[in-house]
Amino acid sequence: MAISTAGTLAKAGPKGEKTASEQETSAENDLTIKGKAYLAGIYEHPTRHAPDKSTPQLHAEVAKGALEDAGLSKADIDGYFCAGDAPGGVMAMVDYLGLKVRHFDSTDTGGCSYLVHLGHAAEAVAAGKCSIALITLAGKPRTGAMPPRATGAEVDFEAAYGATTHNVYGMCAMRHMHEFGTTSEQLAWIKVAASHHAQYNPHAMLKEVVTVEDVLNSPMISDPLHRMDCCVVTDGGGALIVTTEAIAKSLKKPLVRMIGHGEALKGPRGGKDLNLTYSAGVWSGPRAFEEAGVTPKDIKYASIYDSFTITVLMQLEDLGFCKKGEGGKFVADGNLISGVGKLPFNTDGGGLCSNHPVNRGGMTKIIEAVRQLRGEAHPKVQVKNCDLAIAHGTGGLLGVRHAASTCILERV
Amino acid sequence: MDNPVKYPTPQGNPETRHFWDQAVEGKLLIKRCTACGEAHYFPRSICPFCFSDKTVWEESSGEGEIYTFSLMRKSASGPYAIGYVTLKEGPSLLTNFVDCDQSKLKIGQKVKVVFKTTDGPPLPFFTPA
Numbered sequence: 001m002a003i004s005t006a007g008t009l010a011k012a013g014p015k016g017e018k019t020a021s022e023q024e025t026s027a028e029n030d031l032t033i034k035g036k037a038y039l040a041g042i043y044e045h046p047t048r049h050a051p052d053k054s055t056p057q058l059h060a061e062v063a064k065g066a067l068e069d070a071g072l073s074k075a076d077i078d079g080y081f082c083a084g085d086a087p088g089g090v091m092a093m094v095d096y097l098g099l100k101v102r103h104f105d106s107t108d109t110g111g112c113s114y115l116v117h118l119g120h121a122a123e124a125v126a127a128g129k130c131s132i133a134l135i136t137l138a139g140k141p142r143t144g145a146m147p148p149r150a151t152g153a154e155v156d157f158e159a160a161y162g163a164t165t166h167n168v169y170g171m172c173a174m175r176h177m178h179e180f181g182t183t184s185e186q187l188a189w190i191k192v193a194a195s196h197h198a199q200y201n202p203h204a205m206l207k208e209v210v211t212v213e214d215v216l217n218s219p220m221i222s223d224p225l226h227r228m229d230c231c232v233v234t235d236g237g238g239a240l241i242v243t244t245e246a247i248a249k250s251l252k253k254p255l256v257r258m259i260g261h262g263e264a265l266k267g268p269r270g271g272k273d274l275n276l277t278y279s280a281g282v283w284s285g286p287r288a289f290e291e292a293g294v295t296p297k298d299i300k301y302a303s304i305y306d307s308f309t310i311t312v313l314m315q316l317e318d319l320g321f322c323k324k325g326e327g328g329k330f331v332a333d334g335n336l337i338s339g340v341g342k343l344p345f346n347t348d349g350g351g352l353c354s355n356h357p358v359n360r361g362g363m364t365k366i367i368e369a370v371r372q373l374r375g376e377a378h379p380k381v382q383v384k385n386c387d388l389a390i391a392h393g394t395g396g397l398l399g400v401r402h403a404a405s406t407c408i409l410e411r412v
Numbered sequence: 413m414d415n416p417v418k419y420p421t422p423q424g425n426p427e428t429r430h431f432w433d434q435a436v437e438g439k440l441l442i443k444r445c446t447a448c449g450e451a452h453y454f455p456r457s458i459c460p461f462c463f464s465d466k467t468v469w470e471e472s473s474g475e476g477e478i479y480t481f482s483l484m485r486k487s488a489s490g491p492y493a494i495g496y497v498t499l500k501e502g503p504s505l506l507t508n509f510v511d512c513d514q515s516k517l518k519i520g521q522k523v524k525v526v527f528k529t530t531d532g533p534p535l536p537f538f539t540p541a
Contacts, residue, residue, distance in 0.1 A: 153454070156424065157505070160530075163494060167482040167494045170482030171481060172480075174480045221485060268506075270452030270456070271502075272504075
């Protein structure tokens with residue numbers, strides 16, 4: 001594996017006594033998170049509607065749940081990660097939860113923030129900056145409207161045009177259909193697959209199995225996306241505990257570890273060569289696969305961000321599960337249904353049917369991937385011998401400015 | 413077809429004030445970098461491609477074609493068509509398509525700029541050419 005010049009220089013001894021190949025080997029070991037961070041605790045709040053709880057309270061409940069799942073206590077936590085959904089940010093949350101941490105990160109990249117946090121927590125654990133990291137997500141968009149999205153330098157030039165998730169992802173789908181002949185029927189298969197999985201999830205908001213015709217007959221929201229092309233709006237949240245190999249091995253849960261991570265950002269960048277047919281996953285995916293030393297063909301289970309059906313289709317192409325433009329063919333005829341197709345995805349029912357807490361689906365993507373790797377998914381959707389999984393998401397607005405984060409997880 | 417929407421007033425700033433001053437004159441401005449030759453939108457003082465500060469204002473023809481669009485079927489102010497236009501000069505920009513039958517929009521369709529009033533400087537929108 002080639003390493004960067006900077007990496008080689010950083011590892012060169014003061015007297016330059018090591019050979020180049022020795023330096024590369026040493027640098028490779030140091031400059032990776034591969035196998036160095038374990039997912040020891042997961043928790044998804046069972047609620048989908050929580051008018052009787054506060055948002056900080058939901059953060060505390062999911063933190064408690066993940067600690068109990070791991071078999072750890074609050075005093076063990078020395079790292080904390082949260083995003084824009086955490087009221088008051090990292091300072092207010094750490095105080096509210098009563099944590100004492102030596103490392104923290106409040107990166108906010110919308111719905112994929114938690115996939116970014118998982119990568120950053122793995123880096124922090126690998127570097128010894130913390131040994132037990134907590135990541136939380138919680139909020140109540142079903143109970144009440146969320147605050148408006150933060151704006152940047154573009155505000156005067158874009159705010160008037162009413163970009164929302166529905167119409168921005170609609171624009172992506174419209175262009176994808178124009179360039180590649182992708183159809184609404186093909187997109188509908190993604191929702192159909194999610195619904196087949198959701199029927200087994202007692203907590204899923206939508207448990208009914210739907211057909212391609214059901215999706216096509218649901219009301220048009222923003223062309224060409226129908227209501228059933230859209231994810232659910234749910235209150236709730238989730239949490240993760242990320243730790244070292246030694247600590248994970250001292251606990252009782254099956255061992256699941258990070259072996260690759262990549263992240264990337266994409267925007268119009270001055271309007272040059274605008275292309276809405278691909279996401280930042282084209283950069284985050286290969287980085288993660290390279291670090292993990294695996295390819296899309298090796299993946300047994302995929303958690304793919306599913307704010308809309310088109311989100312899934314574009315990301316599958318961008319990650320290399322099929323060629324660009326062939327996503328429609330890839331997802332059709334149940335290819336994403338566990339036990340039926342080649343790539344079982346979102347076996348909890350995903351954001352399309354089960355849960356998309358706080359309009360941010362990244363957390364639940366990680367949680368279901370860990371369930372699969374532990375063998376804790378519902379027996380009807382559990383992938384046999386699931387030892388390698390991907391959890392991938394995008395956040396922000398896919399057709400405007402967005403982030404992507406790819407995590408590759410392995411059962412040890 | 414009148415649009416009942418009350419559009420937000422552009423606030424402007426020292427970097428973009430000239431754009432809004434010229435919008436009042438009915439002109440759509442872009443920026444071009446004289447170091448790398450690339451045009452961009454929305455305007456920056458430092459080129460987002462080569463990072464040179466040799467950027468200059470240029471009047472756009474206001475003509476372009478639809479790169480993509482989506483018709484938002486419901487909103488507080490009724491349906492609207494959002495999309496990207498690729499200008500003749502190169503850069504693409506986010507906009508709405510107005511003063512037209514929104515159900516007949518097509519990717520690749522020729523469009524031209526039209527300004528809509530706000531409580532401050534007018535905002536650029538696009539309509540079929």
